[in-house]
Amino acid sequence: MILPRVLLIRFAMAVSVFTTALLPLAAQAAAQSWPSRPMRLVVPYVPGGATDLVSRIVGEQLTARLGQQVVVDNRPGATGTIAFTGVAAAEADGYTLVTTADSLTVVPFSYRNLKFDPRTSFAPISTMSTQPLVLAVHSAVPARNVKEFVALAKTRSLSFATSGTGTSQHLSGELIKKMTGIDMVHIPYKGGGQAIIDLSGGQVPAAVLGSSTVIPQHKAGRVRILAVTSKKRSAVLPDVPTLDESGLKGFDVYQWTAMLAPAKTPKAVISRLNTEINAILRHPAARDKLHAAGFEAQPSSPEEVSKLIADGMARWGKLIQELKLDLR
Structure with missing residues (x-):
């Protein structure tokens, strides 16, 4: 009875090792076939706002480049937390994405018991615009x-x-x-x-x-x-002075938008999306549309998005504490 039991254990271990070895290959194969169906780009704010407009400009170009429809899905409410919570819990397969504004970095100071962390619940892809x-x-x-x-x-x-x-x-x-x-x-x-x-x-x-x-x-x-509010004059509004010029020395705030995916989205998918979005933002078709709407195209790496989020949380957290603001 002992020998068959030992063999059974060894067989189970071998199957486990074999299955584990296949998992990265399966993930790689899935990433290589991505995208094979339409994608959902969640916008945490109402239609007509800045984040919505950038999402539609970039989403339209992504549809053309990837050969699959990018559907913009507005999910406003609670300063974006409804949308962020849903995307953080979504399957990390590259078919659910979210556009965020810099306000994501303030959310942790506005709501208790969040079911996501801006720094760890998402896989950053690229910034898209600044204004x-x-x-x-x-x-x-x-x-x-x-x-x-x-x-x-x-x-x-x-x-x-x-x-x-x-x-x-x-x-x-x-x-x-x-x-x-x-x-x-x-x-x-x-x-x-x-x-x-x-x-x-x-x-x-x-x-x-x-x-x-x-x-x-x-x-x-x-x-x-x-x-x-930016330290330098805007290329879109070159004749408008900055707050810094107007006497508020050192005032420097700008709004950015970025695209994120759920954490653990395959790196190959993140890399492909980053490449495509950066190419879109460098092409006149999207760059000129963004400029005409008041934005400056801003391609970046995923690492740069991570830094923006971390820096924003540190900056706004300090201000909220200094001013004793109760955002909750």
Whole structure:
């Protein structure tokens, strides 16, 4: 009885080793045949906002290059946490992706008991775009520059709109308040698309929003952009001064978008996506569309995305602590 039992154990061990050896080969084969069906690109925000627009421009080009449909799926709510939670738990096969904005780096400070970690629950693929935020006012507001705006805010009660609580726009507004000594009431919206409607209609006097969201209304004369938040002037708005130039020395904030996949997505799939997205962003077809919409194309490596996420969490976490902001 002992001998057959020993043989059975050895046989089971051999099967286990053989099966384990086959797993990487199976994963490699699956990656090589990818994509064999449509992919879902989840956007954590409402249609019409900056992240949605970038996703559709890049998604359209990815469809053409990969030969499979990239379906943009808007899943707004709770500053993106609904979408991020779903994607983090999705099968890591390369068929579920998510576009994120820099606001992902603020989410851990806004919600308790998250079911994902921005640093470990996703496989970064590439950044796609950058844009500065802008400080803008309704055209009827009697302020044509930051100095006049600050003076006005010290004589009357003002409010500022953003795309939501705990976004980089919200925190940039709080930083403006801190650096100028003014007090403004924050009015959060469910996305930049809704905020710009009320700003252009005069329901709110001011806003801190992504430049791409504001530029059309700025050109139409309904709103006035006072400054961009990046340290350098924007190539899209070369005549608009920076907040740094306007007296808020050292102010440097910009909004980025990036594409992520669930953690443990095959490296071959991540590499292929990175190659395709970088090629798309360097081609005039997508680059010019992004520029016309107010963005600058920003290809990168997965490692650079990881650094952006880690640096953003460190920066905003420090500011939230300094200002004693309760985002929860």
